[in-house]
Amino acid sequence: MNIIALIALAFAMSMDAFAAAIVQGVHKRTVSVATALKVGVTFGATEMLTPIVGYFVGRFAQTWVESFDHWLSFILLAGIGIHLIYETLGNQGDEIPKPTSFAKTLLTAFATSIDAMIVGVSLAFLEVNIWLAGALIGLTTFLMTSLGVSVGATLGKKVGKIAQMMGGVVLIAIGVFILVTHLLDV
Known part of the structure; x- marks a missing residue:
């Protein structure tokens, strides 16, 4: 997986955390820089660690699934992407807990990072530097959630839904890319 795909993956993985941070910002009247950074560090660290854990779980199982790993990656990434889009379209209320x-x-950070753990499992079947991938996902999530909580009160809930849908679309695209490139190489 090249650096462009890793950066796209990092942004896709950070979108649900970004949406949750916007909701946090919506619930607060003012957000200090310190609060935004605390939220960013919490979400960023969690999003950094979970794909690394998933990666090592996937590496353990790699010998059993090598013949269909590209399909597994595609199904996991596309499934998460479809779930994000479905969840966004079906979410009429504010289902993300109000962190106080x-x-x-x-x-909330852990709940939004479960998909990153599953992505980590799929990364185990690709040639990926998991430490770089984890760092990019963590840094991107830190930046996105710090920004999201800071501007949430101003932008409102609609931007959070758009960000989550965009994250879903990017995950589906990455899954399709992995599948197509593997099928064309075989």
Whole structure:
């Protein structure tokens, strides 16, 4: 996976966290720089670690699934992308919890990073530097959530839904790219 695909993946993985951060910002009247950075670090660290954990789980299982790994990557990424789009279209209310404490922020960060763990599993079947991928995902999520919580009150809930849908579309595109490039190489 080249650096452009990793950057696109990092942005896609950060979109649900960005949407959650916007919702946090919507619930607050003012957001200090310190608060935005705390939210960013919490989400960024969580999003950095979960794909690394998923990667090592996937590496462990690699010998059993090498013959269909490209299909597995495609199904996992496309499935997550479709789920993000479906969740966004079906979410008429505000289902993301209103974090008022560090524990709730951490819980929200973990909830939005479960998909990153699954992506980490799919990355185990590709030639990827997982440390670079994890760092890019974590840094991008840090930046996006710090920004999201800062501007959430101004932009409102609609931008959060658009960001989450864009993340879903990018994940589907990456899954299709992995599948097509593997099928053309075989």
